[in-house]
Each structure stands twice: as structure tokens, then as C-alpha cells.
Amino acid sequence: MRLARVRVHHDGTEHYAAVVAAPTGPGGPDGIEYVLLERNPFDGSAEPLRQPDGPRIPARSVTLLSPVPDSAKAVGIGRNYAGTVDGPGDSPLFLKPSTSLLAHGEPIVQPAFSDEIGFEAELAVVIGRTCSRVPHGSAQEYVLGYTCANDVTARDAQRSDGQWTRAKGFDTSCPIGPWIVTGIDVADLGITARRNGVVVQHGRTSQMLLEIAGLIERVSAAMTLNPGDVLLTGTPVGAGGLSVGDEIEVEIESVGRLANRVVAIR
Incomplete structure (x- = not known):
């Protein structure tokens, strides 16, 4: 799984998301889209992350952030x-x-x-x-x-x-x-x-x-x-x-x- 941190343009909220291939035609840079995760991958849980199946967000609708929390060293x-x-x-x-x-x-x-x-x-x-x-x-x-x-x-x-x-x-x-x-x-x-x-x-x-x-x-x-x-x-x-x-x-x-x-x- 590819995991990203993104800022959604329409409301300015930040989320962790799975990076997926656009199903038809380019969805943005490199033909990718994003599906928001149900939980924070840095919540400390030992449970494996599951591929989300929610709505797809085109790359042009988000800003890609550093993939780790702002507090990370x-x-x-x-x-x-x-x-x-x-x-x-x-x-x-x-x-x-x-x-x-x-x-x-x-x-x-x-x-x-x-x-x-x-x-x-x-x-x-x-x-x-x-x-x-x-x-x-x-x-x-x-x-x-x-x-x-x-x-x-x-x-x-x-x-x-x-x-x-x-x-x-x-x-x-x-x-x-x-x-x-x-x-x-x-x-x-x-x-x-x-x-x-x-x-x-x-x-x-x-x-x-x-x-x-x-x-x-x-x-x-x-x-x-x-x-x-x-x-x-x-x-x-x-x-x-x-x-x-x-x-x-x-x-x-x-x-x-x-x-x-x-x-x-x-």
C-alpha cells in the first residue's frame, strides 16, 4: 500500500490517504487518485492497515504534504x-x-x-x-x-x-x-x-x-x-x-x- 498525507482543497482539512491508480485516464500527476483512510496510520496500533474503499479524490483536488506527522524527527x-x-x-x-x-x-x-x-x-x-x-x-x-x-x-x-x-x-x-x-x-x-x-x-x-x-x-x-x-x-x-x-x-x-x-x- 502507498500511504500519503494530503490537504483537501475544498475545506482545507488534512488526512492520511491510500494512493491508488486512476481507473480511466490520468487522475492527476502520474495518473493517481487518493482514498481517505479510516484511521491514522500513526495511532500506535499493531493492527495492519486495510485498503480503503471510499470515494476517490483526484490528485488535482489535494496538496501532497510530508507523509509523516509534523512532530516527527x-x-x-x-x-x-x-x-x-x-x-x-x-x-x-x-x-x-x-x-x-x-x-x-x-x-x-x-x-x-x-x-x-x-x-x-x-x-x-x-x-x-x-x-x-x-x-x-x-x-x-x-x-x-x-x-x-x-x-x-x-x-x-x-x-x-x-x-x-x-x-x-x-x-x-x-x-x-x-x-x-x-x-x-x-x-x-x-x-x-x-x-x-x-x-x-x-x-x-x-x-x-x-x-x-x-x-x-x-x-x-x-x-x-x-x-x-x-x-x-x-x-x-x-x-x-x-x-x-x-x-x-x-x-x-x-x-x-x-x-x-x-x-x-x-
């Missing part, structure tokens, strides 16, 4: 792909606050303190239930699904500060979406970044050094993860720079395509 891991470091012991964890999260189509705002921002295409894990100190073998029980992410980073601040709070956590530095996909095998998916339509990064999730269950175990040993929290799983070799005006796309096989344009701060 993102936890990232650095240097977690073959070719980026010697081993997972050298892979640091970092936080991106809720204010960094950005929906598909919204602008990445280059911060005033940086002249050098860059993209990192990543698979993101979305947590479905509150968890702490999760053993490796139970990790998948807390996963709701997966989405695309772009760990936008201020490289100059990353070098100068000695730690990554400003570099990784500035507003709009964590585009995710366009939706969450449940029930898929993510062990070997292609990850591609395109800058202005040109492929600039490509790798596969099978190149991860610390796999998803190990990442959940490691992060949850340090902090409680809440429903909607996002784990960024690292980026393959090839991350690069961005300039104002660039459009950066992250596409992950079986998940979707996330696109955002870079703008200057006003």
Missing part, C-alpha cells in the same frame, strides 16, 4: 554505504529536527550561513509504533514502511563546526516522500539522484554496511522512536552539490520519486 547515519567508509563502526548518527522535514514539490531553501549545500539520496524507514531498546530480531515489527529522502547538507558548515547540527538540521534540509510504501522488500533496491534531469548518483540498498534492523537496534538503544519518526539509512557514493535554481530528484525502485527545487533565502 529524522535520525540519520553517516558513511553507511560501501565505498564511503571502511566499516559500520565509523558511521556516526545525527539528528534532523521536525522543522527540517519537507514535502515533495516544496522548495529547499539554501540557508544564509552556507554557500555550499549538497544532496544525498537515501532510503528512509518510517517507524509505525513507539519503541525503545529494540532487539535486532524484533526490529521489523516497528516499521510502517519506506519512503524517499534527501539528506540535504551544508558542506561548509559540516567542515567548520566540528559537529553536524547546523549542517544537517537547517529548515527544509530533509525532503521526504512523496508517500510511504508498505509491505515491500528493500534489501536490494536501486537509488538514483537526478540534478536537472541528469543522473548524478546511483547505488543499491544492498551496499549498506549496517542494515535496517541493525540501524533500528542502534538508534533505539540511544533514544525512543515515536510513530512517524524517520530513519535515514545513508547515501551511496556520488553525493554532490546543489545551486539555487537546481531541481533535485531522488527516485527509489518500488518506492517513488521525490523532487524539490533549490531557492535562495529571502
Whole structure:
């Protein structure tokens, strides 16, 4: 199932919805429509979500929001792909606050303190239930699904500060979406970044050094993860720079395509 969070135009209300194919002709971008869910997928329930059968809403009638709650945090891991470091012991964890999260189509705002921002295409894990100190073998029980992410980073601040709070956590530095996909095998998916339509990064999730269950175990040993929290799983070799005006796309096989344009701060 593909799960989205949308704002309905006619009344301004926000809902979680299943993404479905338009039955006849294009219903909007990518020929999709939305069916509102009967419950919030982040209500903490262990019950599986069921495909809704309510009225279909065309894509042109909604605005696509970040697929996780506004309060969600993102936890990232650095240097977690073959070719980026010697081993997972050298892979640091970092936080991106809720204010960094950005929906598909919204602008990445280059911060005033940086002249050098860059993209990192990543698979993101979305947590479905509150968890702490999760053993490796139970990790998948807390996963709701997966989405695309772009760990936008201020490289100059990353070098100068000695730690990554400003570099990784500035507003709009964590585009995710366009939706969450449940029930898929993510062990070997292609990850591609395109800058202005040109492929600039490509790798596969099978190149991860610390796999998803190990990442959940490691992060949850340090902090409680809440429903909607996002784990960024690292980026393959090839991350690069961005300039104002660039459009950066992250596409992950079986998940979707996330696109955002870079703008200057006003």
C-alpha cells in the first residue's frame, strides 16, 4: 500500500490517504487518485492497515504534504554505504529536527550561513509504533514502511563546526516522500539522484554496511522512536552539490520519486 498525507482543497482539512491508480485516464500527476483512510496510520496500533474503499479524490483536488506527522524527527547515519567508509563502526548518527522535514514539490531553501549545500539520496524507514531498546530480531515489527529522502547538507558548515547540527538540521534540509510504501522488500533496491534531469548518483540498498534492523537496534538503544519518526539509512557514493535554481530528484525502485527545487533565502 502507498500511504500519503494530503490537504483537501475544498475545506482545507488534512488526512492520511491510500494512493491508488486512476481507473480511466490520468487522475492527476502520474495518473493517481487518493482514498481517505479510516484511521491514522500513526495511532500506535499493531493492527495492519486495510485498503480503503471510499470515494476517490483526484490528485488535482489535494496538496501532497510530508507523509509523516509534523512532530516527527529524522535520525540519520553517516558513511553507511560501501565505498564511503571502511566499516559500520565509523558511521556516526545525527539528528534532523521536525522543522527540517519537507514535502515533495516544496522548495529547499539554501540557508544564509552556507554557500555550499549538497544532496544525498537515501532510503528512509518510517517507524509505525513507539519503541525503545529494540532487539535486532524484533526490529521489523516497528516499521510502517519506506519512503524517499534527501539528506540535504551544508558542506561548509559540516567542515567548520566540528559537529553536524547546523549542517544537517537547517529548515527544509530533509525532503521526504512523496508517500510511504508498505509491505515491500528493500534489501536490494536501486537509488538514483537526478540534478536537472541528469543522473548524478546511483547505488543499491544492498551496499549498506549496517542494515535496517541493525540501524533500528542502534538508534533505539540511544533514544525512543515515536510513530512517524524517520530513519535515514545513508547515501551511496556520488553525493554532490546543489545551486539555487537546481531541481533535485531522488527516485527509489518500488518506492517513488521525490523532487524539490533549490531557492535562495529571502
